[in-house]
Amino acid sequence: xxxxAVNGYGTIGKRVADAVAAQPDMExxxxxxxxxxxxxxxxxxxxxxLYIADITKKENFEKAGIQVAGSVADMIQKADIIVDATPGxxxxxxxxxxxxxxxxxxxxxxxxxxxxxxxxxxxxxxxEAIGKQFARVxxxxxxxLCRIINLIDSAxxxxxxxxxxxxxxxxxxxxxxxPIDAIVLNPVTIPSHHGPDVQSVLPNINIVTSAMxxxxxxxxxxxxxxxxxxxxxxxxxxxxxxxxSRLGLIEKxxxxxxxxxxxxxxxxxxxxxxxxxxxxxxKESISVLEGTDLYLFQAIHQEADVVVETVxxxxxxxxxxxxxxxxxxxxxxxxxxxxxx
Amino acid sequence: xxxxAVNGYGTIGKRVADAVAAQPDMExxxxxxxxxxxxxxxxxxxxxxLYIADITKKENFEKAGIQVAGSVADMIQKADIIVDATPGxxxxxxxxxxxxxxxxxxxxxxxxxxxxxxxxxxxxxxxEAIGKQFARVxxxxxxxLCRIINLIDSAxxxxxxxxxxxxxxxxxxxxxxxPIDAIVLNPVTIPSHHGPDVQSVLPNINIVTSAMxxxxxxxxxxxxxxxxxxxxxxxxxxxxxxxxSRLGLIEKxxxxxxxxxxxxxxxxxxxxxxxxxxxxxxKESISVLEGTDLYLFQAIHQEADVVVETVxxxxxxxxxxxxxxxxxxxxxxxxxxxxxx
Numbered sequence: 260x261x262x263x264a265v266n267g268y269g270t271i272g273k274r275v276a277d278a279v280a281a282q283p284d285m286e287x288x289x290x291x292x293x294x295x296x297x298x299x300x301x302x303x304x305x306x307x308x309l310y311i312a313d314i315t316k317k318e319n320f321e322k323a324g325i326q327v328a329g330s331v332a333d334m335i336q337k338a339d340i341i342v343d344a345t346p347g348x349x350x351x352x353x354x355x356x357x358x359x360x361x362x363x364x365x366x367x368x369x370x371x372x373x374x375x376x377x378x379x380x381x382x383x384x385x386x387e388a389i390g391k392q393f394a395r396v397x398x399x400x401x402x403x404l405c406r407i408i409n410l411i412d413s414a415x416x417x418x419x420x421x422x423x424x425x426x427x428x429x430x431x432x433x434x435x436x437x438p439i440d441a442i443v444l445n446p447v448t449i450p451s452h453h454g455p456d457v458q459s460v461l462p463n464i465n466i467v468t469s470a471m472x473x474x475x476x477x478x479x480x481x482x483x484x485x486x487x488x489x490x491x492x493x494x495x496x497x498x499x500x501x502x503x504s505r506l507g508l509i510e511k512x513x514x515x516x517x518x519x520x521x522x523x524x525x526x527x528x529x530x531x532x533x534x535x536x537x538x539x540x541x542k543e544s545i546s547v548l549e550g551t552d553l554y555l556f557q558a559i560h561q562e563a564d565v566v567v568e569t570v571x572x573x574x575x576x577x578x579x580x581x582x583x584x585x586x587x588x589x590x591x592x593x594x595x596x597x598x599x600x
Numbered sequence: 601x602x603x604x605a606v607n608g609y610g611t612i613g614k615r616v617a618d619a620v621a622a623q624p625d626m627e628x629x630x631x632x633x634x635x636x637x638x639x640x641x642x643x644x645x646x647x648x649x650l651y652i653a654d655i656t657k658k659e660n661f662e663k664a665g666i667q668v669a670g671s672v673a674d675m676i677q678k679a680d681i682i683v684d685a686t687p688g689x690x691x692x693x694x695x696x697x698x699x700x701x702x703x704x705x706x707x708x709x710x711x712x713x714x715x716x717x718x719x720x721x722x723x724x725x726x727x728e729a730i731g732k733q734f735a736r737v738x739x740x741x742x743x744x745l746c747r748i749i750n751l752i753d754s755a756x757x758x759x760x761x762x763x764x765x766x767x768x769x770x771x772x773x774x775x776x777x778x779p780i781d782a783i784v785l786n787p788v789t790i791p792s793h794h795g796p797d798v799q800s801v802l803p804n805i806n807i808v809t810s811a812m813x814x815x816x817x818x819x820x821x822x823x824x825x826x827x828x829x830x831x832x833x834x835x836x837x838x839x840x841x842x843x844x845s846r847l848g849l850i851e852k853x854x855x856x857x858x859x860x861x862x863x864x865x866x867x868x869x870x871x872x873x874x875x876x877x878x879x880x881x882x883k884e885s886i887s888v889l890e891g892t893d894l895y896l897f898q899a900i901h902q903e904a905d906v907v908v909e910t911v912x913x914x915x916x917x918x919x920x921x922x923x924x925x926x927x928x929x930x931x932x933x934x935x936x937x938x939x940x941x
Contacts, residue, residue: 423764423823425783425812441860442766442814442821442899447852449887449895467889469823469897471766473783473814480783482764482810484825511788519782546790548808554790556810558783 261577264338265290266331266353268298268307270430271367272344274566276307277531279342281593282570284579289334295323310334335360340573343367350374354393363391363576365569368398368456378459380405381571382505385583388575396569400424400470400479401456403538403559406505407483408457408464411553414499416488418551420466423482424453427518430562431476443472478518478535479559487551496545496553504591505567507537507599509558516541518558525560528599534563536596567594602918605679606631607672607694609639609648611771612708613685615907617648618872620683622934623911625920630675636664651675676701681914684708691715695734704732704917706910709739709797719800721746722912723846726924729916737910741765741811741820742797744879744900747846748824749798749805752894755840757829759892761807764823765794768859771903772817784813819859819876820900828892837886837894845932846908848878848940850899857882859899866901869940875904877937908935 263279265272268290279285289308292299299320302309308328311320317327328334335341335356340363343350347369354374357364366374375393379385383405388394397405404422411417426445429436445451451470458464500506515521526533539558546554570590571583580586590596604620606613609631620626630649633640640661643650649669652661658668669675676682676697681704684691688710695715698705707715716734720726724746729735738746745763752758767786770777786792792811799805841847850856856865867874880899887895911931912924921927931937 421762421825425766425814427783438816438858438860440816440818441858442768442816442819443858443860444821444882444885444897445857447857447882447884447897449885449889467825467893467895469885469895471821471823473766474816475779475781475783475814477781478783480785480812482812484762484808516786516788517779517782517784519779519784541785541788543788544785544790544810548790552808554808554810556785556788 261285261573261579262288262337262339263573264288264334264341266341266343267345268292268302269344269346270562271565272342273298273301274532274534274562275342275344275569276305278566278570278594279573282589283593285573288337289328291331291334295320295325299323299325332356335362338362340364340576342569342573364393365572365576366395367565368396368401370395372459379568379572380460381568381583381587382406382503383409383460385571385575385586388572389581390578391576394572394576396565396572397456397460399559399561399564400453400481401460402564402568403481403557404453404457405460406503406538407540407557408485409461410499410503410506411485411487411496412464415491417464418486418488420464421484422453422466422468424451424468424470425480426470426472427475427477427479427561428472429476433476438472438474440474445470445472475518477522479561480518481557481559483555483557485553487553490550491547491553493545493547496547497542500540504587504596505537507535507539509539509541510600511543521558524599530595534566535560536563536567536594537599538564567591567596602626602914602920603629603678603680604914605629605675605682607682607684608686609633609643610685610687611903612906613683614639614642615873615875615903616683616685616910617646619907619911619935620914623930624934625930626914629678630669632672632675636661636666640664640666673697676703679703681705681917683910683914705734706913706917707736708906709737709742711736713800720909720913721801722909722924722928723747723844724750724801726912726916726927729913730922731919732917735913735917737906737913738797738801740900740902740905741794741822742801743905743909744822744898745794745798746801747844747879748881748898749826750802751840751844751847752826752828752837753805756832758805759827759829761805762825763794763807763809765792765809765811766821767811767813768816768818768820768902769813770817774817779813779815781815786811786813816859818863819880820902821859822898822900824896824898826894828894831891832888832894834886834888837888838883841881845928845937846878848876848880850880850882851941852884862899865940871936875907876901877904877908877935878940879905908932908937
């Protein structure tokens with residue numbers, strides 16, 4: 260069993276912990292929080308040993324009825340691999356700790372590529388992660404882009420990608436975030452950070468991205484254009500997507516035309532927390548114009564898609580599966596990722 | 601003086617009435633409502649004679665203290681030209697009335713091109729409207745697209761346009777519209793209606809559009825990509841935009857990065873109702889990649905940009921100005937459209 264610690268039991272961390280705990284070859288040896296709160300109670304209910312960054316604050320947790328197993332340093336020493344899901348920008352500072360104890364670590368997309376020197380996506384570069392000490396799982400949007408771009412590039416060659424991200428303003432629980440009534444350019448300049456971030460996984464892709472933030476919480480929406488090197492048909496693209504387990508195809512017959520209806524559907528499928536781990540690609544939107552100009556809309560669940568990638572990344576770094584398809588199959592089965600179509 | 605009637609004193613109609621009343625060569629001879637309400641009181645306050653579609657409902661208005669000047673048929677007979685600003689799809693049915701009385705009429709973008717057989721944009725095809733009986737001023741988004749596309753096409757040649765519209769869910773007063781927490785594909789299929797609508801004004805432009813609706817009220821946001829036939833520089837594009845009075849350039853130094861801040865700025869400039877009649881083009885977003893691949897963001901105020909176009913269309917149809925620049929200068933001066941930069 261691969262002993263996994265989750266440093267930062269928040270939006271991503273709590274999902275990674277559940278996904279890891281569901282795997283046949285992994286176990287959660289601990290999770291960490293800085294303050295008591297709802298998520299600390301969830302960790303207790305799940306039976307995950309809870310570690311805290313500042314052991315002098317142990318009393319705060321115990322007063323709230325939450326047992327503390329030790330310090331984050333204690334937790335790290337017990338783990339084979341640490342998933343760092345602390346807030347964006349914080350994880351970088353933890354690297355010294357992981358190095359000190361000679362542990363493997365995975366950061367999330369809120370950190371820069373340089374934190375690990377290697378950026379991961381299961382479908383694109385699984386084998387490069389085998390045996391690595393450090394890796395970064397790219398952000399939700401970059402993950403969603405890498406999956407579909409790499410697939411289309413492998414089949415037809417991609418000359419140029421133009422992608423527009425309409426981003427949710429905050430997660431459903433983020434009551435302090437905005438905007439309330441604005442479309443915010445994020446950033447005003449072209450490209451957004453997503454293009455270069457995709458290139459950290461797929462260095463040969465020519466990509467221009469733009470991004471806006473809007474007052475929603477449920478999912479991001481991408482509008483993608485790919486100029487192809489070789490002609491494709493809509494039917495060929497659909498068949499490729501159907502064959503990829505991390506790309507979900509939303510049929511017209513579902514009547515789903517928005518992020519909200521898609522989230523409702525994931526809840527009705529009894530996915531944990533209504534999580535959509537796969538890209539939600541709208542079948543009707545898939546269009547090939549002039550033979551080589553591909554367009555599509557895809558919804559990306561910001562809280563979910565990186566979770567299954569992180570599990571694969573753990574497995575690759577631990578050297579347990581030698582191919583992406585093998586790991587993806589195990590991960591999907593364990594969490595309950597079956598086709599939404 | 602050109603005698604103008606506004607049939608449908610709502611979001612667009614009330615703005616057109618004020619803009620017409622401000623012109624030196626036009627007067628409002630009447631506006632129409634179907635029901636008493638806040639806008640009827642505004643018409644009364646402005647001193648616009650109020651006509652009603654169903655004269656049997658005269659009493660409803662009079663009970664509310666609003667005087668009724670007569671029926672819509674009466675109003676039409678008194679006018680040289682009617683601006684039909686009734687709700688989208690309703691205006692088509694009024695054509696028979698305008699024909700019956702041999703009057704000129706202008707519809708809004710909520711109607712199909714076929715209602716008039718001619719679609720108008722001041723910057724693109726002013727002279728074609730001279731003397732015409734019927735015209736349609738294209739919708740807010742199409743107006744915003746036509747202005748910038750035609751400018752860039754004239755200077756460098758446009759090989760292909762790809763535009764993504766992130767649309768406001770409703771106007772600020774539309775309390776019954778949604779969505780509240782969703783990004784809605786509108787439509788799921790590619791292209792949205794905007795591409796063909798641009799071609800109703802600019803038939804030779806190769807354009808692909810997509811559209812989403814989000815929970816905001818203040819303005820639409822467009823992300824535009826234009827592949828150019830001839831190389832351009834960012835500086836050349838900026839100079840062209842600066843020279844076009846219906847294209848506003850938003851400087852980085854304003855700190856404006858969203859629709860909401862732009863609307864606040866228009867209010868602070870004491871524009872009537874905070875209206876932004878021009879495209880709000882974000883200067884920092886203007887990027888020319890690989891010499892011929894132009895990108896930019898522009899905000900479009902859905903309630904405002906067609907208003908000044910409608911005034912120009914009235915003038916063209918009445919045969920008063922023989923060039924667009926002459927009419928645009930008069931219109932702009934009368935409403936108070938001066939550079940926002």
